[in-house]
C-alpha cells in the first residue's frame with residue numbers, strides 16, 4: 001500500500017465512512033499478516049509504586065507520598081508475583097509505576113539484577129517518564145541511564161506516558177510530565193541501544209483531529225529512523241476517579257471517546273503506521289467484544305492476559321478476561337490464536 005500523507009490521513013479520519021475505513025485497515029492487516037494469526041502475551045503488570053510527583057489530571061492511580069493508600073512493593077512481593085506469572089506460562093512482566101521522589105537509580109538496578117538472578121523472564125519496564133525521572137535523580141544522561149538499566153537486565157521498554165504527543169494537550173492535562181521531544185528522545189536512545197519498545201496513544205482528552213495525526217506522524221517518523229517499535233497501542237481516556245474526568249463532567253463541549261471513535265482511531269493507526277507491524281486491541285479499556293471487533297479494524301494482537309492490572313482499574317474500568325476468553329474471541333472472529341513473547345515471536349498455537 002502507498003504511504004498516506006498527513007492531509008490524506010486527516011481527511012480519512014474525518015470523512016471516510018466507518019466501515020470503509022475499517023475495511024481498508026483490515027486489508028492492510030491481511031497484507032502484513034497473511035497467515036490469519038492473532039496473538040497475545042501472557043504477562044502481568046507489576047506497578048511497584050503508586051507514589052508519583054507528576055499528578056497527571058487523567059490519572060486515577062497515583063497517590064501523594066503521605067497518602068494512607070500510598071505504597072511501594074517490597075522486592076519479595078515483586079518476586080512472588082513473577083513466580084506466579086511463570087507458573088501460568090508467562091514470559092514477561094510489565095513493570096512500571098509512579099515517579100517516586102525517593103527512589104534512586106540503585107533501587108532500579110538492584111531490582112532488575114535481583115529479578116534476573118532468580119528468573120528467566122523478559123523485563124518490559126519503565127516508560128519514558130520514569131526513565132527521564134531516574135536519569136534526572138541520578139544526574140545521568142538518558143543514554144547512560146538506559147545503558148545502566150540494560151546492563152542490570154532491562155529487556156524492553158513500554159510506550160506509556162505518550163498520551164497525545166502534542167505539547168498543547170500535555171500542558172493542559174499533565175503539565176509536569178515530559179514533553180513530546182523528551183518522550184521521543186527516550187525512545188530514540190532505547191532503540192539506538194538495541195532495545196525494542198512499544199508506542200501508545202491515550203486519546204479522548206481534549207485533543208483535535210490534527211493533534212491525532214501529528215501524534216501518529218511523530219511515531220512514524222521516529223520509526224523510519226530507528227525501527228525499534230514493535231507495536232502501537234491506542235486506547236481512550238477513562239474518566240472515573242480522575243481530576244480531568246470531573247473537570248469535564250459539566251462541560252458540554254467535552255465528548256468522551258465512544259466505541260466508534262476507538263475503532264476509527266485504531267483503523268487510522270493501522271493505515272498510517274505502515275512501518276509498525278503490530279497493532280494491539282485494548283480489551284482492558286474497551287472490553288473483549290470491542291477488542292474482537294478491533295481484529296477486523298486493523299488490530300492483529302489482543303495484548304496481554306494481564307494477570308494483574310491496576311492503573312485502568314483505578315479509573316473505574318475493570319473488565320475480567322481469562323486466557324480462554326482471549327482464545328475464544330480470536331477464534332470466533334476467524335483467526336488462529338497463538339501465544340507470543342514481548343518481541344512478537346510466536347510460541348504456541350491453541351487448537
Ligand code: SF4
Pocket residue numbers: 052053054055056059060061062097098099129174177
Ligand atoms: S499517569 Fe503516570 S506520571 Fe502521570 S500521575 Fe499517573 S503514574 Fe504519575
